[in-house]
Amino acid sequence: xxxxxxxxxxxxxxxxxxxxxxxxxxxxxxxxxxxxxxxxxxxxxxxxxxxxxxxxxxxxxxxxxxxxxxxxxxxxxxxxxxxxxxxxxxxxxxxxxxxxxxxxxxxxxxxxxxxxxxxxxxxxxxxxxxxxxxxxxxxxxxxxxxxxxxxxxxxxxxxxxxxxxxxxxxxxxxxxxxxxxxxxxxxxxxxxxxxxxxxxxxxxxxxxxxxxxxxxxxxxxxxxxxxxxxxxxxxxxxxxxxx
Amino acid sequence: xxxxxxxxxxxxxxxxxxxxxxxxxxxxxxxxxxxxxxxxxxxxxxxxxxxxxxxxxxxxxxxxxxxxxxxxxxxxxxxxxxxxxxxxxxxxxxxxxxxxx
Numbered sequence: 558x559x560x561x562x563x564x565x566x567x568x569x570x571x572x573x574x575x576x577x578x579x580x581x582x583x584x585x586x587x588x589x590x591x592x593x594x595x596x597x598x599x600x601x602x603x604x605x606x607x608x609x610x611x612x613x614x615x616x617x618x619x620x621x622x623x624x625x626x627x628x629x630x631x632x633x634x635x636x637x638x639x640x641x642x643x644x645x646x647x648x649x650x651x652x653x654x655x656x657x658x659x660x661x662x663x664x665x666x667x668x669x670x671x672x673x674x675x676x677x678x679x680x681x682x683x684x685x686x687x688x689x690x691x692x693x694x695x696x697x698x699x700x701x702x703x704x705x706x707x708x709x710x711x712x713x714x715x716x717x718x719x720x721x722x723x724x725x726x727x728x729x730x731x732x733x734x735x736x737x738x739x740x741x742x743x744x745x746x747x748x749x750x751x752x753x754x755x756x757x758x759x760x761x762x763x764x765x766x767x768x769x770x771x772x773x774x775x776x777x778x779x780x781x782x783x784x785x786x787x788x789x790x791x792x793x794x795x796x797x798x799x800x
Numbered sequence: 801x802x803x804x805x806x807x808x809x810x811x812x813x814x815x816x817x818x819x820x821x822x823x824x825x826x827x828x829x830x831x832x833x834x835x836x837x838x839x840x841x842x843x844x845x846x847x848x849x850x851x852x853x854x855x856x857x858x859x860x861x862x863x864x865x866x867x868x869x870x871x872x873x874x875x876x877x878x879x880x881x882x883x884x885x886x887x888x889x890x891x892x893x894x895x896x897x898x899x900x901x
Contacts, residue, residue, distance in 0.1 A: 578884055618812075631808045634812065649824055650843075677851070680847075723895040733874055733886065741878070745845075749845035
């Protein structure tokens with residue numbers, strides 16, 4: 558029996574690795590550039606790799622480098638990081654509804670690996686998300702992030718310009734690749750994505766909100782508006798959806 | 801290693817980890833009201849919309865570059881391509897694009 562369980566979680570882990578592969582590819586140019594920038598900012602290779610190991614959050618790591626260059630104090634950098642990464646609270650709360658039953662300590666462990674990308678892959682998976690699957694996705698993503706940060710610092714160069722530029726689309730392409738199949742199946746998903754995208758574009762272009770808060774606000778607004786409209790229209794819409 | 805940098809890294813790590821971890825501990829086993837559950841189920845799709853736009857438009861100075869990449873990814877995904885194919889496909893399309901423009 559025990560063997561059966563371990564075989565199952567092993568194959569879940571492998572599925573997770575496969576699903577996380579796009580993230581691994583997408584992180585490659587970003588982590589490489591982060592390593593390079595960290596070097597030019599004056600961080601040692603140990604500090605660079607340590608930051609990727611401990612923080613594991615792309616945008617805020619980049620921001621910390623530019624703040625360091627500006628001579629910003631540690632407290633402000635930590636505060637900015639908090640503001641930029643608060644959106645993960647929403648993602649974890651959402652994912653928590655979809656993961657299989659698991660002990661608190663394991664949940665506390667894998668929650669460390671929740672990024673925009675690992676969340677998206679896990680949250681759009683069909684059915685429940687197993688612990689093994691999550692660990693698989695996170696393992697690929699985390700390894701790619703940490704190793705390539707170090708690599709960027711050590712080799713001190715990034716990819717050829719053209720490839721570097723074209724690879725910057727990788728994570729966005731992955732997001733599109735994840736959401737489009739669901740859009741084809743449900744109009745609700747189209748509304749959710751389009752409304753959030755519109756709010757986020759307005760908030761960031763008018764500079765009303767910083768990127769971190771803007772994602773939180775647009776996501777919440779869209780999720781609430783669509784839910785309210787659906788509730789107001791009652792079961793009518795749902796029945797239609799089930800046909 | 802400068803101790804200032806070390807403290808910065810530890811601080812950044814903590815404020816990043818706590819929001820990621822809290823919901824898994826706070827909402828454990830508690831049944832949330834169905835309206836709230838509905839909202840949380842909507843979050844992934846809304847998040848993806850916000851993560852894609854307007855970010856993808858600004859990956860390079862040339863706005864068309866991002867739009868072209870987005871279109872390539874959208875078409876590939878719409879035709880039913882696997883996520884990894886969508887990713888590699890749009891990287892390839894943009895590499896070719898930059899040779900011509």
